[in-house]
Amino acid sequence: MISAADVESAARRLENIAVQTPLIESLELNEHVGGRVLIKAECLQRTGSFKIRGAYNLMSRLSDKQKKQGVVAWSSGNHAQGVASAGKLLGIQTAIVMPEDAPRAKLENTRRLGGEVITYDRRSGDREAIARQLAA
Numbered sequence: 001m002i003s004a005a006d007v008e009s010a011a012r013r014l015e016n017i018a019v020q021t022p023l024i025e026s027l028e029l030n031e032h033v034g035g036r037v038l039i040k041a042e043c044l045q046r047t048g049s050f051k052i053r054g055a056y057n058l059m060s061r062l063s064d065k066q067k068k069q070g071v072v073a074w075s076s077g078n079h080a081q082g083v084a085s086a087g088k089l090l091g092i093q094t095a096i097v098m099p100e101d102a103p104r105a106k107l108e109n110t111r112r113l114g115g116e117v118i119t120y121d122r123r124s125g126d127r128e129a130i131a132r133q134l135a136a
Contacts, residue, residue: 010057017056017089019045047113051082059086067092072135074098074127077106084115095134097127 021041029037042050059071070093073083080096087094096110100119110117120130 010053013057013060014053018053021045047078047081047085047109049078049082051078052085053082055079055082056086056089059083059090059092062092070094072097072131074131076102077110080106080110080115080117081113084110084113088114097131097134099127 021044023038024041026037026039029039040050046052055073059067062071067090071083071087072095073079074097075083076099080098080102083096084094086092093116094114095116095118097118097120098107098110099122101122102119107117107119118130118134120127
């Protein structure tokens with residue numbers, strides 16, 4: 001179970017990494033649900049989503065041996081960019097298995113962020129098997 005101390009530790013690790021994105025109140029949603037709704041604008045994060053938070057938090061805690069081995073992940077886009085960005089910031093090589101028909105911008109951004117992109121055909125390939133083989 002995740003404790004308050006775990007959350008506080010993660011917040012400290014991400015303090016100078018994650019962009020402090022704004023909370024935006026939605027008057028329309030407030031009216032619809034009969035309460036106050038705040039939306040966290042994580043689309044303004046450095047990779048366009050919240051995924052860098054989890055990737056960096058995990059990867060920053062890897063041992064030196066694990067960091068030298070690199071990180072293998074699979075994703076259709078947002079997680080790929082989060083892992084690649086965290087790897088670049090931490091000096092960890094990353095290999096991300098992505099479907100060949102993933103949005104071009106996500107493939108290119110993952111590469112631009114330093115991730116090695118391995119594509120596969122999602123109709124006939126098994127991304128988990130490919131990732132396991134890369135990690136072996």
